[in-house]
Amino acid sequence: MRTTIGYTAESIGYVIGAQGLVSFASQTLFGTEWGWLHKVVDLPPAASLGIVAVGLALVLVGVKTRNAPARQEAG
Structure with a gap:
């Protein structure tokens, strides 16, 4: 489960970061x-x-x- 959450957060981060970068570049360099x-x-x-x-x-x-x-449970 930890691996799935890690990959999900990482994937969402890539999409959000890319959208922010594209938005910044398009506004500052091209005005669109x-x-x-x-x-x-x-x-x-x-x-x-x-x-x-x-x-x-x-x-x-x-x-x-x-x-x-991974944490190990006390047994």
């Missing part, structure tokens, strides 16, 4: 809106970097959860 993020909420470019940070945090939590040693 790309990705799915702008369809949900209208954010300034600086807030898109916050979305990238949230995605990175989820990836790190997922990897740490997946790689954590």
Whole structure:
């Protein structure tokens, strides 16, 4: 179960981080809106970097959860 939760959090983190990065790059470099993020909420470019940070945090939590040693129950 721990591995499944780790992979799920990591996968969601990759998607969120990628959407934040695409949103930031498209707004700052091209002046347009790309990705799915702008369809949900209208954010300034600086807030898109916050979305990238949230995605990175989820990836790190997922990897740490997946790689954590399993606890043994007292028997």
